[in-house]
Amino acid sequence: MPEGKLCNKTPINTKEELQALLSDKSGKQYYEEMKHLDVDQEKLWGTIQKTLKSRLKTWLEICAHCGLCSDSCFLYLANNKDPKQVPSYKVQSTLGEIVRRKGKVDNDFMHYVMETAWSKCTCCNRCGMYCPFGIDMGIMISYVRGLCFGQGFVPWEMKIGSGMHRVYRAQMDITTEDWVETCEWMAEEYEEDWPGLEIPVDKQNADIIYTVNAREPKHYPEDLAEAAILFHMAGENWTVPSMGWEETSLAMFAGDWEACKLQVESVYDAMKRLNAKKMVVTECGHAYRATVVEGPYWAGLESGQTPIPSFHYVEWLAEALRTGKIKIDPAKKIKEPVTYQDSCNYIRNAGLGDVAREIMSYIAEDFREMEPNREHNFCCGGGGGFNGIGLYREQRNTGLKVKRDQILKTGAKLVVSPCHNCWDAIRDLEEVYKVGIRWSFLKPLIIEMAIVPEHLKPQEEEA
Amino acid sequence: MYEFVTGPLAWLAFGIFFIGVIVRAVNYIRGLDWKLDRVAYGANPSHGARGAIRSIFFWLVPFGTRSWRFYPGMTVLFFIFHFGLIFTPIFLRAHNMLLAERWGFSLPTISDPVADILTIAVMVAGLFLILRRIALPEVRILTTAYDYLLIAIAIAPFLTGFLAFHHVGDYRFWLITHILAGEIMLIAIPFTKLSHFVLFFCSRAQIGMDYGIKRGGLKGKDLAW
Structure with a gap:
């Protein structure tokens, strides 16, 4: 059978297709069909010839097989130094082999490639910092994911995720109405405690356009309220767009480059439509990476920059604390030992390590660094889509050991984790290994600690 | 035979080496693509240059990067091997005598005992690199x-040169073999993984630009290699 009904080379573009895929519980039929999926060898080789240029080609060719990348990989460490987890091996045995065979690979081989691309690498890019040639195997595996996607060899959840972006311009099935209603609901819900609290939708010429991760409106709407409270407290002139509010990109994890472009363009359109001065994105790592770091390239912007200056939430918060827009009550600073989870996507891959430390200096009395930290930090264990793929849950859980040990070594029981993927991974880590730690985004911590200006407090009703 | 291997064949080998290396570098640079690589090379030349220079510099310094410090044994082997490999033939007395004889100029030279030590160091380091691969x-x-x-191509000129210099066995035979081994290495550089002779710099510059422009450089944050 060349193409399956659910598992095939065509991306999801309609609600009906999405529904069909979703109703196949855990992708049972999907993976069954994958066993018979044909490899379009001509297309595979054609894509490689068009896109494997200087950088990737040279990386593939000059790799000295020295093995210095091995200890840089948390999955190698977590799997008792299994040589098959050496980053270079993962690249050479997938992309290297496809190139050597000029694309003439079969179904079994593509199964191996898919498993490697999604369960043995989170594209955290740490190995690239340890290779004497600067070979970034995270970039190479991400490229391999693109090849897999083009052939239909992609984990079920990833195919759904990229389909969501194509249909809803969000990683989940949230319509514009759902989103706007959630904003209104949250503003009403918290207005009693915070008089004058608003979540302005589609306001023109605001200073800040705020964008989020679809999980927030879908599963944690209070996060949206917390963002509103902090903007309100800081006196910001801000807005959210009714369309183009989603920053994340499961399409990036899936290797669906076309959907990546569609997704970021929806955000860039909102930036232009509302004419805001700058964009701030919620506490999410890959969202920032996708929309701010990689997005301009998908959208063909030669400057490599988003249409308006864009900032991660930690950048906005550090500035608000630095300039006194938000003041911390010294008595309420975190007293217990606390550590910070450096997200690969905005620390290693966007240089925000100092900003994170600045925030911690304002809010924590006993801040403890993980070892290693900043751009050298290990992936949380759940990045690159790993958290979300049922088929590889066991491999993901094994991978969490490295982060577990890093956290335990600090002696801290509280982990500040301003990234959705890291937050999830640390939550799951506690669930699996029961080490007695807690984890938090920044927003709820800051609201607890902030000094609320008198005029923002609810007025006592006169008796 | 000696005239031939030090004459036309040497010209050919050096010609292939120099032209080959230039072609590899030019092709690499021409093949860079801001859209495919997702790095805005053209829009941010100064940040790119800063990133590229830092990326090359720290990796040329022994223990200059976290990776070099993490593997001290390998780092020592690596630097001895590469230093000896490049430094010894260029400043060898015998090579410079030949240079003076043919072209009328020469470079400063190292003494023969120093050359011997370097040669042995290269061979021993090479041996350890092989053992490392096995172990x-x-x-x-x-x-x-x-x-x-x-590794054999890289070590052969040193082993044969050493044997020739110390007249172990048939001097004439080892001398010719040494020259041929050197020429094989020169010719192999542009066509094999040994092209990292030049592509090391290209690749390091590229990842440096990537970090210098896209991944934090524009935020004014230099990567701690």
Whole structure:
């Protein structure tokens, strides 16, 4: 059978297709069909010839097989130094082999490639910092994911995720109405405690356009309220767009480059439509990476920059604390030992390590660094889509050991984790290994600690 | 025979080496693509240059990067091997005598005992690089016959040169073999993984630009290699 009904080379573009895929519980039929999926060898080789240029080609060719990348990989460490987890091996045995065979690979081989691309690498890019040639195997595996996607060899959840972006311009099935209603609901819900609290939708010429991760409106709407409270407290002139509010990109994890472009363009359109001065994105790592770091390239912007200056939430918060827009009550600073989870996507891959430390200096009395930290930090264990793929849950859980040990070594029981993927991974880590730690985004911590200006407090009703 | 290998064949070998290396570098640079690589090379030349220079510099310094510090043994082997490999032939007395005789100029030279020490160091380091490939599972899994061939190509001129200089066995034979081995290495550089002679700099510059422009550089944050 060349193409399956659910598992095939065509991306999801309609609600009906999405529904069909979703109703196949855990992708049972999907993976069954994958066993018979044909490899379009001509297309595979054609894509490689068009896109494997200087950088990737040279990386593939000059790799000295020295093995210095091995200890840089948390999955190698977590799997008792299994040589098959050496980053270079993962690249050479997938992309290297496809190139050597000029694309003439079969179904079994593509199964191996898919498993490697999604369960043995989170594209955290740490190995690239340890290779004497600067070979970034995270970039190479991400490229391999693109090849897999083009052939239909992609984990079920990833195919759904990229389909969501194509249909809803969000990683989940949230319509514009759902989103706007959630904003209104949250503003009403918290207005009693915070008089004058608003979540302005589609306001023109605001200073800040705020964008989020679809999980927030879908599963944690209070996060949206917390963002509103902090903007309100800081006196910001801000807005959210009714369309183009989603920053994340499961399409990036899936290797669906076309959907990546569609997704970021929806955000860039909102930036232009509302004419805001700058964009701030919620506490999410890959969202920032996708929309701010990689997005301009998908959208063909030669400057490599988003249409308006864009900032991660930690950048906005550090500035608000630095300039006194938000003041911390010294008595309420975190007293217990606390550590910070450096997200690969905005620390290693966007240089925000100092900003994170600045925030911690304002809010924590006993801040403890993980070892290693900043751009050298290990992936949380759940990045690159790993958290979300049922088929590889066991491999993901094994991978969490490295982060577990890093956290335990600090002696801290509280982990500040301003990234959705890291937050999830640390939550799951506690669930699996029961080490007695807690984890938090920044927003709820800051609201607890902030000094609320008198005029923002609810007025006592006169008796 | 001596006239031939030090004459036309030497010209050919050096010609292939120099032209080959230039072609490799030019092709690399021409093949860079801001959209495919997702790095805005053209829009941010100064940030790119800063990133590129830092990326090359720290990796040329022994223990200059976290990776070099993490593997001290390998770092020592690596630097001895590469230093000896490049430094010895260029400043060798015998090579410069030949240079003076043919072209009427020469470079400063190192004494013969120093050259001997460097030569032995290269061979010993090479031997350890081979043993490392056999002993460590994480390196063994990556290693192919081609990797051993490259080490052989790199060490051969040193071994044969050493034997010739010390007149071990037939001097004439080792001398000719030494020259041929050197020429094989020169010719192999542009066509094999030894092209990292120049592509090391290209690749390091590229990843440096990537970090210098896209991944934090524009935020004014230099990567701690």
